[in-house]
Amino acid sequence: MFNKAYLKLYFICGTQDIPKQTSIIDVVTEALESGITMFQFREKGDGSLTGNAKIELAQKLLSLCKSYHVPFIVNDDVDLAKAIDADGIHVGQNDANIDAFASTFSDKIIGLSVSDLEEYQVSDLTNVDYIGVGPMYHTGSKSDAKAPVGPGMIQTLRTKVQDFPIVAIGGINTKNAQIIMNHGADGLSIISAISKSSNIQETVQQFLQTVE
Secondary structure, three states: OOOHHHEEEEEOOHHHHHOOOOOOHHHHHHHHHHHOEEEEEEEOOOOOOHHHHHHHHHHHHHHHHHHOOOEEEEEHHHHHHHHOOOOEEOOOOOOOHHHHHHHHHOOOOHHHHHOOOHHHHHHOOOOOOEEOOOOOOOOOOOOOOOOOOOOOOHHHHHHOOOOEEEEOOOOOOOOOOHHHHOOOOOOEHHHHHHHHHOOOHHHHHHHHHHHH
């Protein structure tokens, strides 16, 4: 069952997001110990894992998240989410159509990326638990990221969706996090600010102070 509180500090990460010579298991473990509220496995981009290696890593990270009672979400890969019985899936506008898998994900969390009003107008949120809005600012974590829409987009979409759960994403760091929350976000999706932090515990604590 989805709880809006899961969105407070939503860590997104894959092997392509962490420094070389660093273990993603170690990074995610430290993030979990420090208090992240949801985790998304996003294994995409140059050097990312595929096939059995991707499945095996997903299973390890799922078990890890379960031990901390933190929901484990798979990015875009419906087959993987089903195969490992993940807690949910997040898709973009050009990814799998939610109608095609919603019936088999009835007890799972479903997230959808919505960048702007145009995308909102063509999005059916019937089976969606939350929307990810962004990028807030320029981000280097996603090679396919669109132009920044800024925190104002959260305010704009909020007038349309009312209290529907919104999590912000894209270029978020400890310095701009408060601005984003002030515009009406329910939480923050973070990639590199946590995955490449020299002190994950301190970074996570700073974000948590912002979202509480």
